[in-house]
Amino acid sequence: MKSAVETLNPTRVRLTVEVPFEELKPSLDAAYKKINQQVTVPGFRKGKVPARVIDQRFGRGAVLEEAVNDALPKLYQEAVDEGELSPLGQPEVDITELKDNELLTFTAEVDVRPSIEIPDYSGIEVTVDAVEVTDEEVEKSVQQLRERFASTTVVERPAAEGDVVKVDLEAKVDGEVLEDGVAKGIDYVIGSGELLDGIDEAVTGLEAGGSATFTSELKGGSAAGREAEVKVDVTSVSARELPELDDDFAQMASEFDTLEELRADTRKRLERMKKYDQATQAQEKVLDELISLVEVPIPEKLLQDEINTRKHNLVNHQLPQLGMDLAAYLRMQEKSEEEFDAELKEQAEKGIRTQFVLDELVGKEKLNVSQEELTEHLVRRAQSSGMSPDQFAQAIVESGQVPMLVGEVARGKALALVVDAAKVVDTNGETVDLDDEEDETGETVEAGSETAAEAAETSEERGEEKSEG
Numbered sequence: 001m002k003s004a005v006e007t008l009n010p011t012r013v014r015l016t017v018e019v020p021f022e023e024l025k026p027s028l029d030a031a032y033k034k035i036n037q038q039v040t041v042p043g044f045r046k047g048k049v050p051a052r053v054i055d056q057r058f059g060r061g062a063v064l065e066e067a068v069n070d071a072l073p074k075l076y077q078e079a080v081d082e083g084e085l086s087p088l089g090q091p092e093v094d095i096t097e098l099k100d101n102e103l104l105t106f107t108a109e110v111d112v113r114p115s116i117e118i119p120d121y122s123g124i125e126v127t128v129d130a131v132e133v134t135d136e137e138v139e140k141s142v143q144q145l146r147e148r149f150a151s152t153t154v155v156e157r158p159a160a161e162g163d164v165v166k167v168d169l170e171a172k173v174d175g176e177v178l179e180d181g182v183a184k185g186i187d188y189v190i191g192s193g194e195l196l197d198g199i200d201e202a203v204t205g206l207e208a209g210g211s212a213t214f215t216s217e218l219k220g221g222s223a224a225g226r227e228a229e230v231k232v233d234v235t236s237v238s239a240r241e242l243p244e245l246d247d248d249f250a251q252m253a254s255e256f257d258t259l260e261e262l263r264a265d266t267r268k269r270l271e272r273m274k275k276y277d278q279a280t281q282a283q284e285k286v287l288d289e290l291i292s293l294v295e296v297p298i299p300e301k302l303l304q305d306e307i308n309t310r311k312h313n314l315v316n317h318q319l320p321q322l323g324m325d326l327a328a329y330l331r332m333q334e335k336s337e338e339e340f341d342a343e344l345k346e347q348a349e350k351g352i353r354t355q356f357v358l359d360e361l362v363g364k365e366k367l368n369v370s371q372e373e374l375t376e377h378l379v380r381r382a383q384s385s386g387m388s389p390d391q392f393a394q395a396i397v398e399s400g401q402v403p404m405l406v407g408e409v410a411r412g413k414a415l416a417l418v419v420d421a422a423k424v425v426d427t428n429g430e431t432v433d434l435d436d437e438e439d440e441t442g443e444t445v446e447a448g449s450e451t452a453a454e455a456a457e458t459s460e461e462r463g464e465e466k467s468e469g
Helices: 021-038 051-058 060-082 135-148 199-203 247-253 259-293 300-321 326-333 337-364 371-385 389-398 402-421 449-456
Strands: 002-009 012-020 087-099 103-112 125-128 151-154 164-173 176-189 211-217 227-241 423-426
Touching: 002 060, 012 021, 012 060, 021 051, 021 060, 021 103, 051 060, 060 087, 060 103, 087 300, 125 259, 135 247, 135 259, 164 199, 176 227, 199 211, 199 227, 247 259, 259 337, 259 402, 259 423, 300 326, 300 337, 326 337, 337 402, 371 389, 371 402, 389 402
Parallel strands: 125 423
Antiparallel strands: 002 012, 012 103, 087 103, 151 227, 164 176, 164 227, 211 227
16 A cells, blocks of 8 residues: 655645555455345355355445445555544545556545644743732631521511521513522522622512512523513511621631631631632643744634534533523623624634643653543542542543543643743742642642643543534
């Protein structure tokens, strides 16, 4: 077999392959055997029809077509390997010549990973938010803990701010009650802002058995983003009593003996959270700087497939789980479909560019993924998916997505190299050390790993369902 590679553009090539006919013999034999099992010829036992009879009765062309279809994948792969190509997607194959007992010639056009030159990235410098925890933030966190331990008592008086009201809601749009617009027995703290805009004013002053109607923009459901007329019925009013902020409260709400110890621990926890956020911000900014240094041509078909797949999964899987369609989602986001499509294209482009650059860096730096690193990443992914590590691992193996996880870890290690080489300063001008930052749970997080995995993941890598057409 002989093959030649013609570069059509930075992301597409045409392979021209010539195959001597003798190399098709195994596929020809397999074609005769397959046809033999499918046909019945009088005078011959099933599966024992001679090749010449098959040629006479069904035509040599049918045999050749079957043989070529059988041989093409292997021949194409051999040409890809010989040309040291990294194809993306399926090729467009064209049989240009088929001479019986002489020669098979075909061409295959396919998108390929572009050749990328990784520049010196040691000069990258980014600025991130400083880690500063104010007394107000500490007090707010302590107050939130205090509210969790509040007690309630039913009262016979008009509802006021801070009270807990039990309410039934009914939402109408254009005079029609929405199927998902009825809710009963909801506990709501007046002034918390956790329900619909306008409900605080509507229920303030109402006693148990009272009703009011107000207009509000729905935040979710089938009519998200639309104005609705909402009827609220108050079934009970309860006063909240907060515990005193003292050492007794600290002992009741935590493992600490004093309120000051509780405040000190709260400050440390907030600092850990902000340091983790700072590390994530640094990774994202370094990644953006790295991508801006590299010219990455993107195959148009790959980009369009990625856009279509992302949109398909959002419209057909993610939004229905939230009880809304695309129109409702756009209303809630206050975006036109054109703006949404533009953002989707930008996200898809960034995901593909990131994957190409980090994969190139993995190869350049000869980064490998150990079993321990893969297991740690699998456990983290399992936690975020709500599955046990064993369940998640089984699902990954059964769906053939182990290479996807390996790629995520490798790209994370590649970005970690760049982050380590970059200069990161905070808004106070202080140098930031990102080594072994802890997240809010106190667990150490390898710099770059999660950010890179998420940013570089394309729909094809995730194995998500692709849209038709």
